[in-house]
Amino acid sequence: MSHRLSLREKSIVFVGFMGVGKTTIGKLVAKKLYRDFIDVDEEIEKEFGMPPRQIFETYGEKTFREREQSLTISLSKQPLNVISLGGGAFLNEEIRKACLENCIVFFLDLSWDSWKERISLIIDSRPVLQNKSLEEMKELYYSRQSAYSHHHSKLQTDHMNEEEAAEYLIESLKLTWELYA
């Protein structure tokens, strides 16, 4: 697609550290907007026939990151989807550039104190958390925050459940479309 997408056509992209709720909240937002939902990790999982942790173990992180880059950049150019990225995607400048240019990028923020309460929910499925101490996870959490500072809008989700976050995001999108369309 060569023309620039209008604000209403642009896909909505969720970024943020792993476990903040990009997949869960993205799915809800898509449903409420009657848009298709795409989770980049799930797409890669379908292609390889195995989840990210096994892809890392079998083919290495580089293979995962290369597919993540090509897929995310190509998805960013499609209109009207809701896309949840993996938490490592925005470390990649090419991905950031494509998403910020073609999409509306929301950063889902969650404080370290709230995040660490979720570790047990995600520890088994996230390859980059394997064999890390709490202190090392904390370092990773803080070292990645600058990548997420590249966004169009941010939502602090510490005191929201998934449903409340999705509702807030819908209201904020409607306002944006009304004001700037």
Ligand SMILES: Nc1ncnc2c1ncn2[C@@H]1O[C@H](COP(=O)(O)OP(=O)(O)O)[C@@H](O)[C@H]1O
């Ligand atoms: N707002 C929230 N409040 C409480 N738990 C949440 C919230 N959002 C997500 N979760 C839970 O946290 C875990 C990680 O969510 P997920 O959507 O997979 O995050 P991500 O895609 O950002 O890694 C899941 O078990 C999910 O149910």
Ligand SMILES: O=C(O)C1=C[C@@H](OP(=O)(O)O)[C@@H](O)[C@H](O)C1
């Ligand atoms: O932060 C990361 O480097 C990763 C986050 C994961 O996605 P979520 O952010 O949805 O957990 C997944 O892409 C992969 O395990 C690597």
Ligand SMILES: [Mg+2]
């Ligand atoms: Mg996810």
